[in-house]
Every structure is written in structure tokens, then in C-alpha cells.
Amino acid sequence: MALLFSLFLLITTCIIFTTQAQTTVSNISLVSSLSPTGDSHWLSESGQFAFGFYPYGNGFAIGIWFQNIQPRTVVWTANRDETPFSSHATLLFNTEGRLVVQENQGREISIIGNASFASSASMLDTGNFVLFNSSSEIIWQSFDYPTDTILPGQRLSPGHRLVSDVSEANHTSGKFQIVMQPDGNLVQYPVGAVKHNTAYWSAGTFTAGDNVTMNLDNNGHLYLLNATGFIIKNFTETVSVSCDPIHRASIDADGIFRVYSHSSNQSGNWSIRWSSTENKCDPYGLCGVNSYCTLMDRNPICKCLPGFDFIDPDWTDSGCRRNYSEDACIRKDQNFEVQDMNSLSWEEDPYATFESISKDDCREECRRDCNCEVAIYKNLKQVCHKLKLPLRFGRRGTGGRVTTFVKIVTGFQTINEGRVKKSKLRMDFFITGIASLTVAFLVLALSGVIIYRHRIQQYKRISDQRDARFVEDVTLKSFTYEELKSATNNFRDSIGRGAYGTVFRGIISNGRRIVAIKRLERVVDDGERDFRNEMKAIGKTHHRNLVQLLGYCYDGTNRLLVYEYMKNGSLADFLFKSNLKINWEGRLAIILNIARGIFYLHEECHIQIIHCDIKPENILMDDKGHAKIADFGLAKLLLPNQSKTFTEIRGTRGYVAPEWHRNMPITAKADVYSFGVILFEIICCRRRTETNVPDNEAMLVDWVYDCFKANEVSKLVPEDEVDKKKLGRVVKVGLWCTQDEPSSRPSMKKVILMLEGTVNIADPPCPTSIVSSQSLE
Structure with a gap:
């Protein structure tokens, strides 16, 4: 107890000293401005931290970073999910006391919400950027709005969270978060899946009560503090107060929360002092849909289930999809087998559950049900869950308590195998027939070239007329496949998958607009007319309660639709x-x-x-x-x-x-x-x-x-x-x-x-009864 009290006095002294030091920082006055060029930024008094523009993507972002540590370590980003600013942008602390970005198109964007009426600003030596009113009181500070990092002296309050970046180079919101819950528990979840069965790490302090905060001090001591000032959980050991090293705590793009230290204000790597888990497959959702995470030399590797291939082989955490037709079971012209996969766990969202059932019966239930793609059998409880795709949060490590049954097609060529065999068949046919056709080819070559050129010219005239009519009929923007591939970073930023295909987050209009790009699958192969007609129909619809279609791609076999981006989800x-x-x-x-x-x-x-x-x-x-x-x-x-x-x-x-x-x-x-x-x-x-x-x-x-x-x-x-x-x-x-x-x-x-209450409503019968006497047309 005496040790805890001494530590609390030490922390209090550090906070008081920090507060006194902050008052000595020179203020940033109204009408001050920064530009992205010329290494323009506002430094803290010691020069440790900088606030301003930094290069990001194909433009610039605004944030806070360690000025003297290379490579650049960003600890806070303003408007992290917006598109980068151009080199012509200006950051202005305007006469209304607001911090805004002005672009050459005349657009003005506030980067700190609605905070206004500030009289001055400061980049403090703690890494906190603050706005002061005329009484020198703080009316806004970056410490209250963390992104993926907290710094010494900063705390994470109840109801607040840190969200990982997409990657080290991409500072938009990623897949993972750490939440300081109102019940006093510090928990890590996948973004968008905050429920008890998706937590992959917690401090175990769910009985700690209200007003518990997560804190990091100058010595790299990470701890939870309750409302009475007592430390209820230590994550790192306490060390003596020292000016070095420098510390930060960040939730990384791989979903693991870590405390880092750096020995000096010079180049060099950050050292990991503590991490929430050593198993890099622990974070739920590290691998995409229908894939699972496994360790190889302690590094996470994403693998597909049998019968599945990676959506993007160059980006294996993008998830997997079947390598055979989805309706093969319905056609009943293919044979299926069910393959066992042991020690895998998944998010369970079954459409059917059977209790007190044997493993063999569970396998058979899935095999004969065309709706069942995968079955999960819990060996100890003898419970069988039947699931549809997509599967999420796959990883190894259930200790043999769970068996995954995967339905795969046998006795026919998968899509990829079929392409390979078809290619080989064509090659064999070519080699066999070339000898007998050589003479005839030489005789007919000239006439063939002439006919071919003539037909190509005719086709181009028809195609040009067709495309012109298409553009007239559809008041939407036409994109090439390469344009949308670039807009989605090679289709790597998947934000969802539905019955018709995968949806990706993309950036168009020279980085000025975020959109949702749906890559259609299972569309008709020879239905150009159908696709055009459908585009005409969808393109002419416009209603406040329909998601707006902005454009399309009809490029070879590729069919994509570009929609307005709905960042609040479903x-x-x-x-x-x-x-x-x-x-x-x-x-x-x-x-x-x-x-x-x-x-x-x-x-x-x-x-x-x-x-x-x-x-x-x-x-x-x-x-x-x-x-x-x-x-x-x-x-x-x-x-x-x-x-x-x-x-x-x-x-x-x-x-x-x-x-x-x-x-x-x-x-x-x-x-x-x-x-x-x-x-x-x-x-x-x-x-x-x-x-x-x-x-x-x-x-x-x-x-x-x-x-x-x-x-x-x-x-x-x-x-x-x-x-x-x-x-x-x-x-x-x-x-x-x-x-x-x-x-x-x-x-x-x-x-x-x-x-709306405009008409009276008769009492309805039971929904499953047959009612034919009354029509409500």
C-alpha cells in the first residue's frame, strides 16, 4: 500500500510539473497558417513534437509526430478517414478561432470538429495540441480525441477507444480497436463487432466499477486507475523516473496493443516493452472472410479452407472464395464430400442448431443441405451448428474441442483446374493440327488478313455507335477497370461482402471523394444487353431512401458499380x-x-x-x-x-x-x-x-x-x-x-x-393462416 501511495504521489508530481511546463510554451496566434510544402509545421518548445502537414498517400495529412525520430512516427491524425489534402491546401488558424483547411477550390474543412472562439493554440511538449480561450483555459485538446496512440500523461477515459491504422503507411481507421469500457474493463475487439464473444483480449477488470481510466506515464508504466486514485491493474513494471527513454502505447495494424520505448531522439527502431498478446493470430478478423489464421515461425499466415482460393493472391488477408460454382449443389449434377478440419474456431452465426447429435450425423446434415456451406461441431457438448458463407474470425487453437466440416465438390474440375486443362487441351490440339494445316494456312493467310481487317473496321463502327447510345441512355460516369483498381488500392480495402459480390472502399475524383465499389460476381457472361438495360433502370432511379449509384464499369468481363459511401454501416x-x-x-x-x-x-x-x-x-x-x-x-x-x-x-x-x-x-x-x-x-x-x-x-x-x-x-x-x-x-x-x-x-x-395513421387497420389473422377473403390492394 505504501508503494502504491508513493507511486501515486510521484505521478501527481509529474502531472503538476507537466502542467507548469505547458504554461511556458509560446502560443500560436490567430491568422497563423501552414502549407504542405517547405516542411511547414508548428513545433513544441523543446522541438520534440511537431504539428502540421506530413506526406501521406498521394497528398498530405495533418497530424502530430515525433520531430526528431526517424522514420517519422505519427501519433495523431486529424480527420483520418478523409481523403488526403493536395499540395495547394492551407492550414489556417482563422480570426474566428477555428483551425481549418482551405483548398484552392474554395472549400473549407474544419479539422477539429466545431471548436471555435479560441484565442491561441500550442503544440505542447507532451505531444498534446491544445486551443486556449482568452482566459488561457484549454477548450480543446488532441489528448481527448486519440486515434491509435496514447502518450505519457494522456489517459483513455471510459467510453473512449483507440482504433488501429489499416497499415503502417495507411492511417485510415483499420480493423481493430481497444475500448475502455464503462464497467472498468479494458477490452480489444474487431471494429464493428463489439460483443462479448468477439473480444480477443481483456484486462479482466469488469468488476472495477465506473470511471476507470487507462494511463501511461513518462517511465512507460501502463496501468488502470480507478476513481479514488488507486491502481487496479498494472501492465508494465514500474521503473525509476528518468528523462529517457521516450514511450508510447499504440494499437497496431495487426490488432495487438503494445507499449513502445525509444532510447533517444534519433533514428532507430522502437523497442516493444509490453504487448497484449504474443500470439499474432489472436486478433479476430486478421484474415479475411472464409480464411483462417495460423502461425508459421510465430508469424501469422492466412490460409483458405479446402475448396476455396484467395480473392487476391497478392493480398492474402483479403479473404477467400469458392473455386467452384455456388449453385453446384442445387443443380445436383456434382458430387460432394465433407472434409474435416480440426482445431479451428469461427464466429458462430448459425441458421440451424442441433443438440445431442453425433459427429457423423452433423457431417451428414450439412452434406445433404444445400444451404449449409460449413458445419461446426462442438465435440464436448455434442452440438452441431450449420452456417452459411461468409465465415469470419477464423483461427487455429481450439485444442481439438471443435471440428469444422467443409463441403467441397468432387468428381469435376474446379474453376481454376478447368482453365488449366482447357488451356492444355487447346495447346495439344494446336500442336496436332498445325502440321496438316500449314499448307492451307499459307494459301489462305492473305485473304484471311484482308477479311479480318474489314470485319474489325465494321465492328469498331458498330461498337462506337453502341457505346454512344449507352452513354446517352445512362447518366452515370463510366470507369475503366484500371481506374477502379487504382481507386481501391488493387481491391485491398474490403468493407463487406454480400450475395452479389464484394464491396471495396475507394477514392475517386482525384482523392476528393470516398465511394463504395461493388465488384459483381455471378453476372451473366453474354448478357451485355441485359446489363445495359439494368444500368438504364438503376441509373434513372433517385430517391432519398435509396443508396445513390454514381457510376459503373463495363470492361471486358468485369462488371463493377460505384455507389455513394455510407460510413455508418448497415x-x-x-x-x-x-x-x-x-x-x-x-x-x-x-x-x-x-x-x-x-x-x-x-x-x-x-x-x-x-x-x-x-x-x-x-x-x-x-x-x-x-x-x-x-x-x-x-x-x-x-x-x-x-x-x-x-x-x-x-x-x-x-x-x-x-x-x-x-x-x-x-x-x-x-x-x-x-x-x-x-x-x-x-x-x-x-x-x-x-x-x-x-x-x-x-x-x-x-x-x-x-x-x-x-x-x-x-x-x-x-x-x-x-x-x-x-x-x-x-x-x-x-x-x-x-x-x-x-x-x-x-x-x-x-x-x-x-x-402514418392515415387509414384504419383491421386486426390481422395469424400470419401462417390462409386468408383469401380480404385483399388490401
């Missing part, structure tokens, strides 16, 4: 993964947003578009909290054999309407059914199926109807106080939308009227 993230819960009124607004977007596609668009895959993952959220529908119209771009019969199911299990299974024509009412399921998920803040709830609540649609029938709809919402009349109306709308018979479901126009 509705699924908001509802099921985020700690920030949407209130009741906000959820109602989202429901209306989605309804209006679907109504536009069904009735206001110049041609009717049936989405076919309405689900929370395809609803994206803009920065104002408005919901926008994505992937509309893309169903028509799929391979023909996925829609040639009425029984071929499109969409996502649990959201597809019953008529998909009944050999019935698919109409706009299929989207209405999917909307009804999403409506229930939004008001209840839970998935359509749950396993950790009572059996009568597991199926959401059934539970909603039971609560409605028992006049207990208030059980459905997590809030204590919700307008029961409004809730009852919304529930009735959802029950009508999820009726078994398409004719019993309302049109989206009537859905909106019912949600």
Missing part, C-alpha cells in the same frame, strides 16, 4: 452490433424510410423493380441516421440459371416470402413480406430467430403474433415507456405484411398510410 450493425441503441422514435423513422424506398421501387420508379433481398444488411445508414436501401435492381444481373424456375429462391433465409417455396409467381408482395420481418426486428431490436430466449420467443414473427393476440405487445420493445397505441398500430402493419398469402398483404403504398 442497419444490422446499428440494431445488433452497436452499443448505441436507437430510441423508439428513431426506429419508427427508420421503418418509414425503408417503406418509402420500397414504395418508390414498386410504384414511383419508371419501371417496377422488385428488390428480392430486403434485409437489415442491405439497409445502409447515412451520417444523419436516415436509412437507405442498397442492392436494388441487382437481382436481374445474376446468372440465368438462378432464376429460370419459380422455385429457385433468391434472398436470405428467414426473409424470403413463402411463395418462393411454392412454385408461385414472384411479385412485389415478396418485398412486402421481407419488409414485415425487418419491421419486427427493428421494433424488438433482435434477430428474427434467437436461441438464447425461451422457446415460445425463438421465432420472432410467431412471438409477435402471440403477444398481439394476448394484448401484451409492450413485451416486444426494450423501452419501458412507449406509446402503446402507436406500438399496436405498427405491430398490426407487420402482421399484415407477413401474411402467408401474397394477396392478403398490403401494397407498400397502403403500408405507409397505415404507419
